[in-house]
Amino acid sequence: MRKFLLAALLPAGALALVGGMALAVVLLDSSSGTGTPGEAAASTPEPPGSLPRLAPEGNVCQGLLRRPDPSAPRVFAPEYTKRLDVAGLAIVANQDVSDEALEIARQTIERVFLNNDLEMSLAEEGAYVIVAAPDQGVLDLPEFRCLENARSQDYFSHVCGVADRADYPVVTVNELDLLGDRSGPCRGLNILFHELGHLVQGWTLPQADYFDVRQFFQDARNAGKYEGDYASTNANEYFAEATQSYFLDTDPRSGRGRAWLQQYDPAIYELLARVYGD
Structure with a gap:
């Protein structure tokens, strides 16, 4: 059985209008589900304490306090060596994420915005999607390392997807779930539709x-x-x-x-x- 938790942090302006975005976290009960382990990434992740941090910008801990110049090019963490752009949104990932997963993310975005122009508002905000590698948890992603502590390690240990704001509105999804692999954090469910729904509600709804x-x-x-x-x-x-x-x-x-x-x-x-x- 899936188990879900939510932590919400609303931007001040959104309280009056469209609700802004939150740190919306989908957790999975570690005791549920079975599956064939996904293909391991090429590199072994370092212990959390040794991971570099984005400082001070570019992370969700200051996402409500800092707004980059909208006319300036978007800047992402250097470890995101793969990038696709679709409908004005960026999809980023490290070198361990397959091109197939990025293509599925692209198709998902295209499907959601096929018959509307909602993506225009999101593109203006600089919204982007992170595809995490199979061996990456949320706290391994540079935007979320500022949340790292003993309690959050346990809290984020079985995260399906996250919607929040770093410098720009951001959502995450694991490669395995995009590929339909039952060993993924969300048991192979393409949760990107859900996370894009958060962006739509938070930044585009009248x-x-x-x-x-x-x-x-x-x-x-x-x-x-x-x-x-x-x-x-x-x-x-x-x-x-x-x-x-x-x-x-x-x-x-x-x-x-x-x-x-x-x-x-x-x-x-x-x-x-x-x-x-x-």
Whole structure:
């Protein structure tokens, strides 16, 4: 059974408007699921204490306090030696990540923004996607090393994906999950749809839609829906999980895809159909 945790940190301006983005963390119960171990990366990760840090900019600990000049070229950590650009968003990874995973990430982004222009606002913000190598945890990524301590090591030990802001809005996904490998942190589920949903809600939704999402979430909870599901956590995860269902499914074994969402929660389905343009 998947287990999920959320830690939210909202930008000040977002409190008045569209909710900004949070450190949205999806965790997996380490006792659940089986699978064939993924192919190990070529290099062995160093002990956490010896990892270099981005200082002082470029990390999520100061992401709300520093905003780079939007006219300046985006600058990423030098270890991201692979990069693709699609719809104005960058996809970055280190040398151990396969080109196949980057291509799947590219296709995922193209699918989400196929029938809308939501990517324009995200591109203006400099949003990007990190594809982590199979042997990388969230705290191995330069944007998140500032969070490193004994407690966070345990907290982040089974992370599926993260949405936050460093210098720019950023989401993470593991290569194994993009490849559908059941040994991945999210058991081979392409959680990038979910994480892109966080970016869409945080940086592109009009105020009216943002508050509609909150109302639909409360209505669904009052009706007893999503009991025990991650979508019941809060309105942000409700929207992101609905996005996951709209484009793929929230669990390959459950069949909770678009048809299910339309029948189970028509209010959020109709909003997504209008927002994403499908």
